[in-house]
Amino acid sequence: MLRGSVSLIALACAAAPALAQEPVETEQATFAVETVAEGLGFPWSLAFLPDGGMLVTERDGRLRVIEADGTLREDPVAGLPDDLVVVNQGGLLEVALHPEFADNRLVYFSYSEGTEDANRTALARGRLNADMTALENVEDIFHVNFDKRRGLHFGGRILFEDSDTLLLTLGEGGIYTEEAQNPENHLGTVVRLNDDGSIPEDNPFVGPDGRADEIWTWGHRNVQGIDRNPATGSVWTHEHGARGGDEINILEAGANYGWPEATYGINYDGTVITENRELEGTAQPIWYWNPSIAPAGMAFYTGEAFEHWNGDLFVAALAGQQLQRLEVIDDRVISVEPLLEDMQARFRYVRSGPDGAVYVLTDMPEGQVLRLVPAETEEDE
Amino acid sequence: MLRGSVSLIALACAAAPALAQEPVETEQATFAVETVAEGLGFPWSLAFLPDGGMLVTERDGRLRVIEADGTLREDPVAGLPDDLVVVNQGGLLEVALHPEFADNRLVYFSYSEGTEDANRTALARGRLNADMTALENVEDIFHVNFDKRRGLHFGGRILFEDSDTLLLTLGEGGIYTEEAQNPENHLGTVVRLNDDGSIPEDNPFVGPDGRADEIWTWGHRNVQGIDRNPATGSVWTHEHGARGGDEINILEAGANYGWPEATYGINYDGTVITENRELEGTAQPIWYWNPSIAPAGMAFYTGEAFEHWNGDLFVAALAGQQLQRLEVIDDRVISVEPLLEDMQARFRYVRSGPDGAVYVLTDMPEGQVLRLVPAETEEDE
Numbered sequence: 001m002l003r004g005s006v007s008l009i010a011l012a013c014a015a016a017p018a019l020a021q022e023p024v025e026t027e028q029a030t031f032a033v034e035t036v037a038e039g040l041g042f043p044w045s046l047a048f049l050p051d052g053g054m055l056v057t058e059r060d061g062r063l064r065v066i067e068a069d070g071t072l073r074e075d076p077v078a079g080l081p082d083d084l085v086v087v088n089q090g091g092l093l094e095v096a097l098h099p100e101f102a103d104n105r106l107v108y109f110s111y112s113e114g115t116e117d118a119n120r121t122a123l124a125r126g127r128l129n130a131d132m133t134a135l136e137n138v139e140d141i142f143h144v145n146f147d148k149r150r151g152l153h154f155g156g157r158i159l160f161e162d163s164d165t166l167l168l169t170l171g172e173g174g175i176y177t178e179e180a181q182n183p184e185n186h187l188g189t190v191v192r193l194n195d196d197g198s199i200p201e202d203n204p205f206v207g208p209d210g211r212a213d214e215i216w217t218w219g220h221r222n223v224q225g226i227d228r229n230p231a232t233g234s235v236w237t238h239e240h241g242a243r244g245g246d247e248i249n250i251l252e253a254g255a256n257y258g259w260p261e262a263t264y265g266i267n268y269d270g271t272v273i274t275e276n277r278e279l280e281g282t283a284q285p286i287w288y289w290n291p292s293i294a295p296a297g298m299a300f301y302t303g304e305a306f307e308h309w310n311g312d313l314f315v316a317a318l319a320g321q322q323l324q325r326l327e328v329i330d331d332r333v334i335s336v337e338p339l340l341e342d343m344q345a346r347f348r349y350v351r352s353g354p355d356g357a358v359y360v361l362t363d364m365p366e367g368q369v370l371r372l373v374p375a376e377t378e379e380d381e
Numbered sequence: 382m383l384r385g386s387v388s389l390i391a392l393a394c395a396a397a398p399a400l401a402q403e404p405v406e407t408e409q410a411t412f413a414v415e416t417v418a419e420g421l422g423f424p425w426s427l428a429f430l431p432d433g434g435m436l437v438t439e440r441d442g443r444l445r446v447i448e449a450d451g452t453l454r455e456d457p458v459a460g461l462p463d464d465l466v467v468v469n470q471g472g473l474l475e476v477a478l479h480p481e482f483a484d485n486r487l488v489y490f491s492y493s494e495g496t497e498d499a500n501r502t503a504l505a506r507g508r509l510n511a512d513m514t515a516l517e518n519v520e521d522i523f524h525v526n527f528d529k530r531r532g533l534h535f536g537g538r539i540l541f542e543d544s545d546t547l548l549l550t551l552g553e554g555g556i557y558t559e560e561a562q563n564p565e566n567h568l569g570t571v572v573r574l575n576d577d578g579s580i581p582e583d584n585p586f587v588g589p590d591g592r593a594d595e596i597w598t599w600g601h602r603n604v605q606g607i608d609r610n611p612a613t614g615s616v617w618t619h620e621h622g623a624r625g626g627d628e629i630n631i632l633e634a635g636a637n638y639g640w641p642e643a644t645y646g647i648n649y650d651g652t653v654i655t656e657n658r659e660l661e662g663t664a665q666p667i668w669y670w671n672p673s674i675a676p677a678g679m680a681f682y683t684g685e686a687f688e689h690w691n692g693d694l695f696v697a698a699l700a701g702q703q704l705q706r707l708e709v710i711d712d713r714v715i716s717v718e719p720l721l722e723d724m725q726a727r728f729r730y731v732r733s734g735p736d737g738a739v740y741v742l743t744d745m746p747e748g749q750v751l752r753l754v755p756a757e758t759e760e761d762e
Contacts, residue, residue, distance in 0.1 A: 027625055027645075027671050028658075244408055264408075264708075264716070277409075277689060278710075284710050284715070285715060286710075286713065286715060287715050287716065288708070288715060288716045289716065290408050290716055290718060308658060327645075327669075329659075329665050329667075332667065332713055333714070333715075334665070334666060334667060334668050334669060334714075335645070335668065335669045335670070335671060336717075337671060
């Protein structure tokens with residue numbers, strides 16, 4: 001009984017340093033929660049370096065290095081753009097390595113650029129120098145073609161399709177809802193770019209019709225999760241919806257995902273946005289959450305350490321204060337399991353680590369990198 | 382505020398008579414809960430008569446009539462078989478009208494026959510006489526070819542495919558788990574019969590190989606829900622699983638649904654049944670519940686009264702003490718909403734009524750027929 005009580009206290013105080021928690025028994029795995037790093041300013045994204053280290057973004061505007069031995073370097077990586085603006089939901093967002101990073105050292109990152117009154121999501125890349133102290137030759141390769149006020153709904157997640165092309169998720173700016181249905185600008189879209197920022201010729205809207213050539217999909221609200229389903233190859237995204245309207249979509253080139261013309265959500269004040277749950281010409285979600293959980297990052301688990309988790313989808317939830325595991329067969333969600341609810345933490349991001357662990361970021365001024373590792377239940381528990 | 386308090390008390394005391402509850406606001410509908418009938422001995426099934434009345438089974442062994450004006454007749458319908466045995470989960474189970482009932486007056490019902498030490502699920506039919514006081518010419522048209530002890534896992538739900546054939550769901554008897562993988566008997570199967578109980582020639586196991594010719598699907602645990610998805614025509618069933626293993630399946634002729642060789646559930650004492658969640662040669666569920674809810678009846682909503690519920694699946698839960706609404710697109714569950722949780726009642730069955738209402742049975746010694754009808758929220762609430 002004493003052990004159990006200690007465990008509960010440890011979970012409740014998860015913001016405090018801890019090397020390992022007591023084993024947590026769940027539906028298909030027993031794991032311990034380890035703290036990899038802490039004291040990060042709203043950590044937003046994580047990328048695994050070939051040497052076993054990691055890059056972590058702090059939304060506060062710093063790119064940090066965690067060495068292969070687990071040491072969090074005090075000094076951030078130099079070289080971020082001067083026009084990066086930390087405003088409300090904006091700041092430094094995603095970091096992702098080029099698939100050929102081992103050869104070309106290219107690091108991609110998304111961020112909000114501009115001012116509080118005129119800002120936009122941007123994508124840049126630079127070469128990480130050998131001692132990982134700076135990004136060099138940093139260049140903007142994309143920015144949203146719409147200046148917005150306030151600092152809402154930037155999207156910002158990056159997925160490389162392969163070495164040549166990437167997808168960047170975006171939002172509709174929060175107060176520009178209708179622009180999600182206007183494909184002349186990038187608000188509320190997912191864009192597809194070549195790795196140098198140029199436009200792939202096979203993008204669906206390439207041509208002189210006024211629709212932005214970068215667009216891959218549109219009609220989104222605020223997409224903060226993207227990953228490829230390893231079982232099918234399809235690309236899944238999730239987006240923050242209105243109340244009761246957070247959803248998961250499978251991306252199809254050129255498709256309109258309906259926001260705000262069709263949604264399962266209503267306004268947070270209870271008023272109706274639209275009566276349309278389905279609408280001709282718009283794609284239906286394959287999953288939606290009601291109540292909303294505020295999904296902020298997703299990853300399919302591709303490791304072997306947790307045998308029964310392989311192929312499942314993990315979603316980090318802010319308001320929902322959980323890591324959610326969605327059991328996936330082919331392109332279908334067949335069950336849902338909430339994890340880490342006892343921590344009462346907001347979760348920003350989740351990654352399937354090369355070591356088979358599940359990495360999770362907590363969304364706090366003193367945020368953490370946590371790691372779920374396999375554990376055995378004590379026989380006396 | 383006073384109105385709200387009264388409403389909560391009314392919901393908490395739902396076993397008591399009540400003509401209408403305060404409106405309940407849910408995700409996609411606002412409804413009131415009306416009591417159609419009460420004082421029923423573990424009501425198990427409900428069939429709508431062409432004249433607006435209903436037949437209701439009491440598991441206690443009585444078939445009752447609710448008249449078109451809502452009156453519950455005191456005297457049960459006469460003519461049930463003498464060998465009907467009320468034991469544990471057994472007794473009088475499902476009632477269903479032949480699709481051409483208006484012409485032929487044929488009523489089908491399933492029940493447990495035999496004794497406490499040797500019983501089995503049976504299916505019978507008879508003609509309802511003009512004044513609805515008796516079933517006449519009652520004949521057994523099917524019974525399970527395996528005598529079992531105790532009174533567990535009878536299945537018992539009926540779905541007419543059309544005027545010619547029907548599906549009857551069965552269970553594996555609870556203590557005969559392995560028999561679900563033995564297609565020589567009917568335990569743990571869904572059988573398909575002509576309306577006179579004979580075997581359709583196009584059943585998958587017709588032939589001299591020892592497999593029972595009545596079998597349509599096998600490898601089930603205890604199927605107590607079946608309905609046709611109106612959007613796709615596919616037949617959905619749910620079954621009680623082991624702990625964490627309640628599942629929904631789409632039936633394919635001849636398919637093995639894996640119990641107990643593959644399951645998401647574990648034993649209720651926490652021990653492992655199998656490591657197999659998936660297994661070559663067995664069909665995967667399209668949904669499973671963890672934690673278990675004990676699903677005891679399902680119906681697709683086909684009415685128009687609740688616009689946004691059309692095409693959704695409703696599941697009555699015993700241990701889960703809720704009516705669950707599953708949002709369905711094509712043959713996919715895309716979200717889940719629990720309803721009626723405040724009632725703290727076990728729900729046995731749900732039907733989409735010809736009047737557009739949703740009918741629900743509570744599983745109690747003094748059980749009820751409830752009806753969800755559209756309501757408006759009071760402006761001052």
